[in-house]
Structure formats: structure tokens, C-alpha cells
Amino acid sequence: MVVPVPEIDASACISCGACATVCDQECFARDADNRVVVADDSACWSCGHCARVCPRDAVSVPGMSEV
Numbered sequence: 001m002v003v004p005v006p007e008i009d010a011s012a013c014i015s016c017g018a019c020a021t022v023c024d025q026e027c028f029a030r031d032a033d034n035r036v037v038v039a040d041d042s043a044c045w046s047c048g049h050c051a052r053v054c055p056r057d058a059v060s061v062p063g064m065s066e067v
């Protein structure tokens, strides 16, 4: 089974950190430029919280029917 994992649209993301805050699995981190990136999607359990809280619709979890 393929687990849907998050993707960030870097052109829309404002690095507010909301997705990282709600992710229980610590899939997000900040890079050297302090931008939020997907650092580790191996623990993602596809809850969709990150996509729901993003104010810019910049994070998506492809393959999920309801996010």
C-alpha cells in the first residue's frame, strides 16, 4: 500500500509553520533558509491535518480523498 505523503508548493508557502505545528509525526522541518519543507515523510500516516490548516492551500497530501 502506498501511503499518501505531503507535498509543499514552495511558490505558495509563506513558511508560517502551521503544518509543522499540527503534524504529530514531525514530518516537517525548516531548511537553512528557514523555509518549511517536508523533511521526513516516512512517518506520515496521512491524517491530512497539515493540508487542512494551511492558510495558503500550499500543502497537499496527494491521493487523499478528503483533506
Ligand code: SF4
Pocket (backbone or CB within 6 Å): 008, 009, 012, 013, 014, 015, 016, 017, 018, 019, 020, 036, 053, 054, 055, 056, 057, 058, 059
Ligand atoms: S501551513 Fe502552508 S503556508 Fe504554512 S508553512 Fe505549511 S505549507 Fe507553508
Ligand code: SF4
Pocket (backbone or CB within 6 Å): 005, 006, 022, 023, 024, 025, 026, 027, 043, 044, 045, 046, 047, 048, 049, 050, 051, 061
Ligand atoms: S498528513 Fe498528517 S502525519 Fe502526514 S505530514 Fe500531514 S499532518 Fe503529518
